[in-house]
Amino acid sequence: MKNLPDLVVALDFPDVQPALDLARRLQGVVPWVKVGLELYLAAGKDMIARLKDMDFRVFLDLKFMDIPNTVDAAVFQATCMGADMLTVHALGGEAMCRAAQTGRDRALLPGRMPPVLLAVTVLTSMGPGSLPWNPGGTAEELHDFTVRLAGLAQNWNLDGVVCSGREVRAIRASCGDGFRLLTPGIRLPDAGAGDQSRVCTPCQAARDGSDFLVVGRPITQAADPVAAARTYLEKREA
Numbered sequence: 001m002k003n004l005p006d007l008v009v010a011l012d013f014p015d016v017q018p019a020l021d022l023a024r025r026l027q028g029v030v031p032w033v034k035v036g037l038e039l040y041l042a043a044g045k046d047m048i049a050r051l052k053d054m055d056f057r058v059f060l061d062l063k064f065m066d067i068p069n070t071v072d073a074a075v076f077q078a079t080c081m082g083a084d085m086l087t088v089h090a091l092g093g094e095a096m097c098r099a100a101q102t103g104r105d106r107a108l109l110p111g112r113m114p115p116v117l118l119a120v121t122v123l124t125s126m127g128p129g130s131l132p133w134n135p136g137g138t139a140e141e142l143h144d145f146t147v148r149l150a151g152l153a154q155n156w157n158l159d160g161v162v163c164s165g166r167e168v169r170a171i172r173a174s175c176g177d178g179f180r181l182l183t184p185g186i187r188l189p190d191a192g193a194g195d196q197s198r199v200c201t202p203c204q205a206a207r208d209g210s211d212f213l214v215v216g217r218p219i220t221q222a223a224d225p226v227a228a229a230r231t232y233l234e235k236r237e238a
């Protein structure tokens with residue numbers, strides 16, 4: 001029987017202070033927090049150190065996509081900062097994804113766990129027809145493309161992928177148990193999707209085999225974010 005997926009709260013804030021305030025309230029409630037582009041650009045690498053000092057595992061979601069040499073260097077820096085999980089875009093291709101692994105491996109210190117390296121397949125904000133080269137595409141085509149990218153990422157030796165909850169079952173079936181699946185776009189039925197397109201409930205994503213559920217606004221913008229986080233934790237099972 002598979003463990004329940006970990007909940008990752010996305011600290012998508014424009015300033016250091018609200019991010020740290022919420023992180024303090026979430027200590028002991030969730031194991032992981034996410035630092036994305038907005039917070040990283042506002043707060044820099046100091047934020048990673050502060051969250052690590054608070055005993056969080058830190059998912060640094062900067063979705064690298066550049067030439068291999070640049071991605072190698074970026075992943076080296078992110079690994080030195082102590083990030084526990086990192087993202088690159090699968091669409092950057094094999095050479096770039098392998099360069100990311102080289103950068104990570106160069107930065108490793110003896111006894112330190114390597115950060116989990118994930119490839120973003122197709123952003124969860126994208127729906128059928130969103131792929132620029134297939135504007136009339138169907139949901140099935142988007143699904144199949146996402147599953148195919150996941151297979152390529154596995155062949156390129158990445159640790160797992162970012163996908164929507166809607167593809168988890170198929171990717172789990174084709175990539176097996178050791179491959180990590182992280183799913184943003186998680187929403188309870190009464191929550192607004194916002195700009196997310198391929199949403200999924202925590203329970204469905206958990207049942208299908210997701211390892212990490214990423215939730216941002218439904219928690220950060222709730223009147224009581226800690227209560228909202230506890231609800232998302234409970235709803236993994238119901």
Ligand SMILES: O=c1ccn([C@@H]2O[C@H](COP(=O)(O)O)[C@@H](O)[C@H]2O)c(=O)[nH]1
Binds near residue numbers: 010218
């Ligand atoms: O495909 C992707 C990849 C990353 N994300 C990130 O997850 C959170 C989701 O936030 P919500 O407020 O729960 O929508 C956000 O930080 C994104 O950058 C994603 O949504 N989809």
